[in-house]
Amino acid sequence: MTSAPAPALDAGERIRSAGLRVTDSRRAVIDALRIRPHASADELFAIVATSVPNTSLQSVYNALGDFVDAGLVRRIEPAGRPGLFELRVHDNHHHLICSECGAVEDVDCAVGPAPCLTPADAHGYAVRTAEVTFWGVCPACAEASAL
Structure with missing residues (x-):
């Protein structure tokens, strides 16, 4: 919530x-x-x-x-x-970036509170945040390339 x-x-x-x-x-x-x-x-x-x-x-x-x-x-x-x-600093959100035009969108954490991703082996670290960048093609670029 x-x-x-x-x-x-x-x-x-x-x-x-x-x-x-x-x-x-x-x-x-x-x-x-x-x-x-x-x-x-x-x-x-x-x-x-x-x-x-x-x-x-x-x-x-x-x-x-x-x-x-x-x-x-x-x-x-x-x-x-x-x-x-x-300016969005007080939550653990991620980003979607269009690999064609460079547009950037915020993506809320996929599961639960920070860090919302758990490494297989944290090597003794107390993990506080996780940064994830999703790369893809935005709807506008996908539509333009379909023409």
Whole structure:
């Protein structure tokens, strides 16, 4: 059973609650992730630059690094692609990625709470999470290739 999501904090409250200083570029990065989940730093920079024109790509990278360290943002690293960032951090979900167009979708854990997968031999580790990436072809790409 999943619980109802907590009410969304505005970007400034979210940043402040993690003990970080609120800046225009940090706020804009959080807002950009709300608009474009599973985005790369470059994609986020393109969005942020429209609202904070004096920001730099480096400040977006810095904000993302601070957010990942603070647990505000999750970084996923699909094979052969740049790192992607998302705001969904407080559950053990997985991802579906289209191998043709690169679309990314969240997939809830297949069975039970984290880690929701149990290794055959944990080698003494206390497993807390499991990351699974499902690769396939999204419906739009499948339809386009059928034409």
